[in-house]
Amino acid sequence: QTGAPRSVQTNDDFAGVGPGSGNSGDANDGFGTRWIVNGNIPQTGGFGANTQWYAFKTGVNILQPAQGTFTNQRSRNIFYQPGFQNWNFGLFKNFYTTESQFITMRFEVFNWLNHPNWGGSSGGGLDLNPNDANFGKITFKDGQRQLQLSLRYTF
Numbered sequence: 001q002t003g004a005p006r007s008v009q010t011n012d013d014f015a016g017v018g019p020g021s022g023n024s025g026d027a028n029d030g031f032g033t034r035w036i037v038n039g040n041i042p043q044t045g046g047f048g049a050n051t052q053w054y055a056f057k058t059g060v061n062i063l064q065p066a067q068g069t070f071t072n073q074r075s076r077n078i079f080y081q082p083g084f085q086n087w088n089f090g091l092f093k094n095f096y097t098t099e100s101q102f103i104t105m106r107f108e109v110f111n112w113l114n115h116p117n118w119g120g121s122s123g124g125g126l127d128l129n130p131n132d133a134n135f136g137k138i139t140f141k142d143g144q145r146q147l148q149l150s151l152r153y154t155f
Contacts, residue, residue: 001083001084001085002080002083003080003081003082003083003084003119003126004080004081005078005079005080006079006080006081006126006128007078007079007128008062008079008128008129008130009128009129010129010130010131062130064130079126079128081118081119081125081126081138082117082118082119082126082138084117084118084119084143085113085115085117085143086110086111086115086117086143087111087112087113087115088108088109088110088111088112089108089109089112090106090107090108090109091106091107091108092104092105092106092107093105100155101153101154101155102153102154103151103152103153103154104150104151104152104154105149105150105151106148106149106150106151106152107147107148107149108147108148108149108150109145109146109147109148110145110146110147110148111143111144111145111146112145113145114144114145115143116141116142116143116144117141117142117143118138118141119138119139119140119141125138125139125140125141125142126138126139127139
């Protein structure tokens with residue numbers, strides 16, 4: 001599945017309208033001041049703490065809006081986090097003790113391929129705040145394999 005769409009924005013008030021005006025918020029909730037995207041920004045596809053997912057250059061292809069203005073560029077959700085995969089597997093067997101009573105043994109594996117999801121499947125691991133040192137980097141991963149075994153007695 002493709003990654004979650006995101007925007008380059010901060011909670012800075014460049015327009016000068018103050019809190020409560022819909023111009024502040026965080027980059028994950030769709031509110032805040034969107035920065036100006038200048039040109040085509042290549043996706044490097046790098047993972048880990050020291051590599052960039054996008055080759056951003058603040059001041060070159062990511063520009064701060066002018067003071068006292070709103071960004072008029074249609075720039076919401078134009079960048080995508082890495083895609084994610086989730087493969088689950090399950091087996092079960094019924095053991096009958098009588099004709100109407102049985103024990104179900106179930107074994108389940110979540111993310112059985114143990115494929116890491118860089119940036120998380122919920123859409124929060126790509127840092128798109130130009131003021132942060134990790135701007136353009138994937139800051140975490142999730143999706144480790146989980147095993148589950150269960151017994152159920154049905155009567």
